[in-house]
Amino acid sequence: MTDPISPSGSTVAEAEAFLAAHPEIEAFDIVLHDANGIGRGKIIRRHELMSIYTGGRHMPISILGLDICGEDVHETGLIWDQGDGDLKAWPVPGTLKALHNTKPARAEVFLSLYELDGRPMTSDPRHALARKVEEYARRGLKPAGAFELEFFLLANDRGADGKVRPARDVLDGRPSHKTEVYSVDHLHGMLPLFSDIYAGAEKAGVKAETLISEYAPGQYELTLHYREDVMQAVTDGRMPHFGTYNGNPLVMAAAVAVDEICTEEALAAAESVNEGALRAIDDLIRQYEMPAHTVGFGVKGA
Numbered sequence: 001m002t003d004p005i006s007p008s009g010s011t012v013a014e015a016e017a018f019l020a021a022h023p024e025i026e027a028f029d030i031v032l033h034d035a036n037g038i039g040r041g042k043i044i045r046r047h048e049l050m051s052i053y054t055g056g057r058h059m060p061i062s063i064l065g066l067d068i069c070g071e072d073v074h075e076t077g078l079i080w081d082q083g084d085g086d087l088k089a090w091p092v093p094g095t096l097k098a099l100h101n102t103k104p105a106r107a108e109v110f111l112s113l114y115e116l117d118g119r120p121m122t123s124d125p126r127h128a129l130a131r132k133v134e135e136y137a138r139r140g141l142k143p144a145g146a147f148e149l150e151f152f153l154l155a156n157d158r159g160a161d162g163k164v165r166p167a168r169d170v171l172d173g174r175p176s177h178k179t180e181v182y183s184v185d186h187l188h189g190m191l192p193l194f195s196d197i198y199a200g201a202e203k204a205g206v207k208a209e210t211l212i213s214e215y216a217p218g219q220y221e222l223t224l225h226y227r228e229d230v231m232q233a234v235t236d237g238r239m240p241h242f243g244t245y246n247g248n249p250l251v252m253a254a255a256v257a258v259d260e261i262c263t264e265e266a267l268a269a270a271e272s273v274n275e276g277a278l279r280a281i282d283d284l285i286r287q288y289e290m291p292a293h294t295v296g297f298g299v300k301g302a
Contacts, residue, residue, distance in 0.1 A: 006056070007118040008090035015053040018096050019046070022107065025098060029108040032059055032089055035125055036068045041111065052109070058086035059113060064123045067273075075266035078123060087121055088114050100200030146226040152218045153190070163288050166218025176217045186213040190220075197222070270299045 019025070028049055031039040040063050044052075051057070065078030072079045095110035113121040120127040136143055153167040166176040169189025180186045187194070194211055201208035207225030214221045262270075278296045285292050 005118075006053070006090050007114045007120070008112055009093050010053055010091040011093070012050070012053045014093065014096060015049055015091075018107070019049065022098055022105075024105045025107045026104045027106045029099070029106060030057065030089075030111055031108055032063055032111045032113060033125060034063055034066050035123075036066070037125070038066075038068070038070075039110075040066070040070075043106070049109075052089075052091060052111075056088035056090045056114070057111065059089040059111065060086055061113070061121070061123075064113065064121070064125075073270075075262065075269050076123070077266075088116055088118075090114060092126070097204045100203045101196065142228065144226070144228040147224040149222045149224070150214060151220060151222075152216070153193075153220065154218060161289075163290065178217060179215055180213050180217070181215045183213045187211060187220075267299065274299050 026046055028044050028046070029039075029041065030044055030052065031041045033039055041059070061078050062072060065073050065076035067073050089111035092110040092112055096107065097109075098105070098107045112126045113124045115121055120130070122128070133143060155165040155167045157165075159165045168175050169186075170192045171189050174189055176186065198208055208222055209225055210223045212221050213219070274296060278294045281294050284290075285294070
């Protein structure tokens, strides 16, 4: 089959080879990442995959104008100003992967958004990152980094006081009430879960490496292999970030893209939303007596 011209560089041959090698796959997650690095999209059936590789898939522009909770941010100009229209999403080469331990068996493929004439959609954070990589290249520079994932493991049920609780160890059911930073014994109790994470990462082609117990009950950190190609790290690293005090490179690039299109009024409105969110979070912290606090600067809050 002659490959159509895909602006992303995806090929029909990649999809054909994958389907031939994985007859067990019944469905596919097609994923477009928004400005917060959150994967949004659809689940399609096996017979629908080839059409995405031969003609792309229409996806709404508004996906790139959502906040962290999936609500429309009208100030981006990507909602009603554009009529919430569709553009073409095309597969990102090399991202068609089988998913670990799914029943029935599923796979996933990442997408990026393009104008109907094939030009990259400027608000797509993947394209924003590509622009920055090209800018660095013109200066003779090449961004690289070692990535990590930090996360909490929480119990399904709350404590008697209504607060969330760290998950108990998988092996012996031991609760976690202390910081236990860098505790190897603490890691041993979660080994069945972590072994499954490593297996899933290997299946996705992600080089997961060192694991540590972090600085809070139920908090862990997993590092990923050093990469010299930041674009590829975003593609196969499944949205990690550079370090404890740094941002996901895809989200950082998205912030640059937003800065290019936002007006002063829109940014002021976004800061107001952030300040309101921080106040609401502070109220919850006080209500549930959580050992936490908020920090905010401009449109950024934590």
